[in-house]
Amino acid sequence: MRYIPNTDADRREMLAAIGRPSLDALFEDIPQTVRDRYVPLGLRAHSEVDVVRLFAEWANQNAVTELVPFVGGGIYDHYTPAVVKHLAGRSEFYTAYTPYQPEISQGTLTAMFEFQTIVCELTGMEIANASMYDGATATAEAALMAERIRGRGRIAVSKGLFQHVRRVVDTYCWAAGIERVDLPIGEDGRTVVPQNEADVSAVILQTPNAAGVVETLRGVKEAIGDALLIVSADPVSLAVLEPPGALGADVVTGEGQALGLPMGFGGPLLGLFATRRQYLRQMPGRVAGRTVDVNDATGYTMAAQTREQHIRRERATSNICTNSALCALMATMYAATLGADGLRTVAKQCLAKAHDLADRIAELPGFSLPFESAFFNEFVVSTSEPAAAVAARARKAGFLIGVPDLNMPHVLGAGGGVRIAVTEKRTKPEMDRLIAVLEGAA
């Protein structure tokens, strides 16, 4: 096995040095009954050439080039500049682990510090952690944090959260004994926010929400009393939208995949978590901080570690240890490559293309836009024929579009709705063809 450098001669010498007669003798401490029960996998060793061939076959069985993704639902087909892959592919980054030893981890730590700053700039918050697993677990952990702070045993959750986020929030809250109260989506596509919801620890909204609509956050914080306002936001949209932090949010979470990560069949992803400085001691996850060395030179190290499991054990704010560090590094490189101008360019192109396509679809017979509220790069379309049939027709013609789980027949009509996302990568010819397919002309 070429990954194992020891030779037979090495092994003989080493066994002699430790006074063991054989390699088998190294496993004598495992109870005999356990060893006797072992059953091999029946797996032969594959050569590198075999493996490459096999994986290429599997990769080719996935319809990636055959289907143009007009689907979103939290994961978006944005363009990643070539430079990101090359820089993140430097193995000094990806073969290191958690920066426990800051003097030989300044690369990772400096990038973590940059990442936290970028997340704060996008969300408008004061502090951010170095990442969570994904947007869903980030939002679930935000709910747990709010419960630690307010302790009311109830969390109000908008029906406008993507289904995959709600499912995870549900699981975490169930285990923590927190009751979930649903907040419905109104006919304008926005969450109906309760006034003076004094008996919940937090209100969780998503913007843009599962209906594609940008939530009006202004005034929400005032309306909900002292419950924490948790907002799950798409980071790309925040280049043009007022950040939730400037509108009263106490915690902003989000899925960071859109910042230069591949879709990768949904993983690895990148959980964003930002909050107010006053909640630092309650925040989950790792965080890098600036400090100085013995010569007073600026450097970075892990900070506020007394919240974490390796020190606080069962009293830690979370059990998270390994997070999405490399994904955070990629997002940092992505943001550094684009800069504020490039991020705005992407956001504005998404916006323009999505609105162009939405306007054209709305003119087709049998299609309409059910919500008049503002949207960013994703929108829901009411269809007179069943949504699943429309999606199937699109798929047959080479387009992937989404079918949201909104359960709003009174607004979406008999057919239900399809959900369409447009990124800067989609072209006018692709949109022309999609229009033709929806029209039934293709």
Add this chain to the structure above:
Amino acid sequence: MNTIFNCRCRGHQEGLFPLLDVPEREPGTVLGDALLRTVPLRIPNLSEPDVVRHYTKLSKWNHGVDDGFYPLGSCTMKYNPKLGEDLAGLPGFAGLHPLAGDSASQGALALLFELTSLLQGIAGLPRVSLQPVAGAHGELTGMFLMKRYFEERGETGRRRILLPDSAHGTNPASAALAGFSVESIPSTDRGTIDRAAVRAALDETVAGIMLTVPNTLGLFEPDILEITDAVHSAGGLCYFDGANLNSYLGRARPGDMGADVFHFNLHKTMSTPHGGGGPGAGPIAVSETLCELLPVPWIERIDGRLCLTWDHPRSIGSVHSFYGNVLVAVRALAYLLQLGDNGLRAVSENAVLNANYLQERLKATYELPHDTLCKHEFVLSGRGLAEGVSTLDIAKRLIDYGIHPPTIYFPLIVREALMIEPTETEGKAELDRFVDVMERIAAEARETPDVLHHAPHTTPIGRLDQTRAARDPVLTYPFDEAE
């Protein structure tokens, strides 16, 4: 040191994106001015060469497995085959949307299904979920399963989780996050679990026990079968932390030791890169009693076709957005297929041989609290090396010799602990060099202790003031500060 925020270079990214091929829309017109960003977005516009030089410089300030020896105990910092990087980057995997649907993702599902069945075989347990994305996430999912199991049985009084005092910090944190209370079981003088203490703690309020096998001292629990039997007889369940699987691959299976839940760390045992702290993957394997409770979706073969299935009423729900860290699974499967059965055995044989060899050679110079056959790792103490010299000093001095320090001050039951895990991807020559360095450091500790106190000397930055970072945390770039 420079971040992108205090970089004096200013550039632009013209030419990255094509000109808009639809009519331009002013954000204010389509969104309404009330929703528009008014606060500035302070992310600098840099030229591509500036970006490349900045991150290339940062990369040189890091130490990865590719740079040199990385004997970080409990983390299994083995070599990460380059092949995995190429395969995970194939557009057929990297470009696949998670909502593409079963028909468009048969290749990905086949790969995940194959990995699932191999992991079931390795664990000796009937079902695996790939959804948890880190070891601690696997632990949490396992705790959720145990909670649901007792809820279904109406045994909601079972709220206590037992764990040995040598356990990783994630174990108690995971149990607490799932609403359990934790109770520490002291280890014996031999460093293993006190069987009598476990028995004494068992009653109808115990949900289960969390075990790490071999434990964090690198010792195999001699009474593992008696302990899991006792827990099962008392109506509890057994959780196995798989951090140390590298030591018995191809030799033993957690399912044969009484595990009800076992988590893998694919980023440890299956050689996927640690990424500077993630992403990892923490699939769990479960016993028959817990199969129906696993997170949704499941991957099932129905009429010869692979499907993601959601309709499992006893499931705990989901713990991740989609299907776990798929691109990590790609790398892990590529590695496993290359190993085959013989390779699995070779991994544990060489990992354990390397650890025992280092232990034997270092015990003459450093205190070895538990002098016995170890598995893939062992724990030394930095105590008594020389007056005023701490384990931290030893660790920092190792950096000067191009070696990443071992895990230090853990496990908590050994004072001044140095937890050393060489892995199988180091050869005897590198191990001998490590011994030389450790002996030289011991000599320095006696003769020139200041060299240790002030180490490291060769890094771009010296020993950092951690207290200051904790007291007055600066967690984002201070834009207001004068440069």
